[in-house]
Amino acid sequence: MSVGPLPIAPYRRLWLYGVVAGVLFFLVAPIFIVIPISFSDSEFLEFPPRGFSLRWYAAYFNDPQWMAATRVSFIAAALTVLFATPLGTAAAYAIHRAQSRWVRSLHVLMLLPQMVPLILIGIGLFYVYIQLGLVNSMLGIVLAHTLLATPFVVVTVLAGLQSFDMTQEKVARSLGASWPVAFFTVTLPQIRLSMVSGAFFAFTTSLDEVVIGLFIAGGDNTVLTRRMFLSLRDQIEPTIAAISSLLIVITLAALIAVALFARKAD
Amino acid sequence: MHDMTAPQGGHALNRKELAADERREKRQILGLSLPAAAIILVLLVIPVGWLFALSFVSNGEIGLANYTRMIEYSAYLSIFSTTILISLFVTLLCIVLGYPVAYLLGQMPPRLATIGLAFVIIPFWTSILVRTYAWLVILQRQGIVNDALIGIGLIDEPLRLAHNLTGTVIGMTHVMLPFLVLPLYATVRNIDGDLMRAANNMGASPARAFRDVFLPLSMPGLIAGSLLVFILCLGFYVTPQILGGGRVIMVSMKIQQNVQTYFDWGAGSALGVVLLLIVFAIFYLVHRLAGLDRIFAR
Numbered sequence: 140m141s142v143g144p145l146p147i148a149p150y151r152r153l154w155l156y157g158v159v160a161g162v163l164f165f166l167v168a169p170i171f172i173v174i175p176i177s178f179s180d181s182e183f184l185e186f187p188p189r190g191f192s193l194r195w196y197a198a199y200f201n202d203p204q205w206m207a208a209t210r211v212s213f214i215a216a217a218l219t220v221l222f223a224t225p226l227g228t229a230a231a232y233a234i235h236r237a238q239s240r241w242v243r244s245l246h247v248l249m250l251l252p253q254m255v256p257l258i259l260i261g262i263g264l265f266y267v268y269i270q271l272g273l274v275n276s277m278l279g280i281v282l283a284h285t286l287l288a289t290p291f292v293v294v295t296v297l298a299g300l301q302s303f304d305m306t307q308e309k310v311a312r313s314l315g316a317s318w319p320v321a322f323f324t325v326t327l328p329q330i331r332l333s334m335v336s337g338a339f340f341a342f343t344t345s346l347d348e349v350v351i352g353l354f355i356a357g358g359d360n361t362v363l364t365r366r367m368f369l370s371l372r373d374q375i376e377p378t379i380a381a382i383s384s385l386l387i388v389i390t391l392a393a394l395i396a397v398a399l400f401a402r403k404a405d
Numbered sequence: 406m407h408d409m410t411a412p413q414g415g416h417a418l419n420r421k422e423l424a425a426d427e428r429r430e431k432r433q434i435l436g437l438s439l440p441a442a443a444i445i446l447v448l449l450v451i452p453v454g455w456l457f458a459l460s461f462v463s464n465g466e467i468g469l470a471n472y473t474r475m476i477e478y479s480a481y482l483s484i485f486s487t488t489i490l491i492s493l494f495v496t497l498l499c500i501v502l503g504y505p506v507a508y509l510l511g512q513m514p515p516r517l518a519t520i521g522l523a524f525v526i527i528p529f530w531t532s533i534l535v536r537t538y539a540w541l542v543i544l545q546r547q548g549i550v551n552d553a554l555i556g557i558g559l560i561d562e563p564l565r566l567a568h569n570l571t572g573t574v575i576g577m578t579h580v581m582l583p584f585l586v587l588p589l590y591a592t593v594r595n596i597d598g599d600l601m602r603a604a605n606n607m608g609a610s611p612a613r614a615f616r617d618v619f620l621p622l623s624m625p626g627l628i629a630g631s632l633l634v635f636i637l638c639l640g641f642y643v644t645p646q647i648l649g650g651g652r653v654i655m656v657s658m659k660i661q662q663n664v665q666t667y668f669d670w671g672a673g674s675a676l677g678v679v680l681l682l683i684v685f686a687i688f689y690l691v692h693r694l695a696g697l698d699r700i701f702a703r
Contacts, residue, residue, distance in 0.1 A: 165502070248446075255449065258661060318434070371534065390527075
């Protein structure tokens with residue numbers, strides 16, 4: 140489906156290359172400016188930094204509150220992956236396989252968490268959690284993050300199922316396998332790439348969630364993003380540069396891992 | 406006689422059993438979606454329904470007070486107009502910046518396009534807080550932008566770029582741009598290049614071919630992407646809160662303030678209901694004009 144060369148001489152669209160290069164620079168430059176700043180030895184957020192030091196990393200790793208928030212965030216993200224991946228995969232399989240008049244409504248229901256503004260989900264959960272005593276609890280955080288992450292898994296796994304040839308499963312069935320056996324031995328191994336992408340989306344969604352956490356993830360279960368947000372709003376600590384750099388590296392590593400996995404699976 | 410009827414009876418029974426089996430399997434497969442559906446129902450549909458009910462309660466009385474206040478008080482009107490104007494402006498900026506990117510990457514050979522796309526996907530998956538923080542650093546008084554402008558003698562005094570509307574718009578545009586580029590790129594990639602060459606052969610100038618052939622074919626992606634950006638802007642909280650420095654008040658910030666500072670659930674919910682209605686109306690528009698799939702396929 141490649142468009143191929145157009146009958147326009149490249150030099151006549153130099154301006155277009157310039158504009159696109161500029162926009163791509165605008166997109167990534169801010170992210171990579173944070174990393175050198177995190178190694179600065181100054182209290183001020185200067186770029187380029189004048190001296191090199193690891194003091195902001197030391198400040199981060201030696202602060203029990205930042206460490207506690209980091210632990211809460213990573214536990215929540217791991218549990219979210221464990222919940223959202225099977226839940227989303229099962230739902231995607233149901234949407235793909237079931238020939239029922241409910242499928243369309245089911246599909247829309249699965250997309251709702253991405254359609255309703257986060258602030259509204261936030262205050263809605265806050266209201267319900269007050270009644271249930273789930274405010275500032277790990278269970279409450281994981282449930283909320285699972286709500287947000289499941290649609291990502293549904294969408295990616297559904298895309299995987301759509302490019303998978305379902306007759307293979309029918310063959311397994313005709314040879315006597317029950318549908319769970321056919322699913323686990325024939326279908327699942329072939330859609331695992333989309334499941335891994337879905338799991339990655341779930342992990343990042345949980346780790347990066349801010350708005351809902353402002354309502355339901357405080358106290359002993361303060362998530363990392365909530366502490367970062369409050370620091371950015373009220374008084375910026377340079378420690379944020381170190382934390383941000385670490386988050387950037389984690390995101391990049393996860394993206395590269397998924398890309399490599401995709402290449403291997405091809 | 407006996408050996409004639411037995412298989413026949415068995416056959417009818419078998420067919421009945423098969424049908425029952427099939428129904429059972431259908432139920433089981435549909436049932437697989439129950440856990441996910443239950444989570445969404447219990448944690449999203451019911452709470453939002455609750456908020457809808459609460460929006461009709463003000464000071465212990467049932468009525469439309471929370472809604473009439475939005476029309477009567479100019480403060481509320483200005484919050485809505487600020488939100489809509491900022492969202493429109495950011496969407497426009499995203500179209501202007503994002504269209505050339507999707508257009509050019511769509512024509513690149515796959516390997517080059519993948520590299521270009523990485524520049525869009527990396528920020529897309531980087532935490533919004535990290536990106537907002539980066540802009541706070543870049544746009545501050547002694548930030549890179551001010552230093553550079555003073556360095557080349559364009560200005561004498563540092564400009565106020567952060568903690569105001571300017572910073573908010575720049576930060577929001579940066580966060581939203583991938584949401585426009587990705588669906589647009591997916592559409593543009595599938596436009597048959599022969600159509601453009603055909604237009605050229607028929608004597609159309611490149612500009613004319615773009616306007617009459619390429620642009621209309623890219624419309625579904627452009628509509629889906631820009632309406633998605635607009636919707637996300639309407640409910641945006643994090644970036645305007647931090648980069649706006651309290652000078653920019655958007656609907657989501659007022660909702661948070663009503664609930665967390667004043668414990669006024671009715672007022673907060675009513676704002677949320679209006680926001681939700683606008684968002685759903687736009688989703689319906691996307692559905693009619695371009696198809697929802699374009700928004701959710703990543």
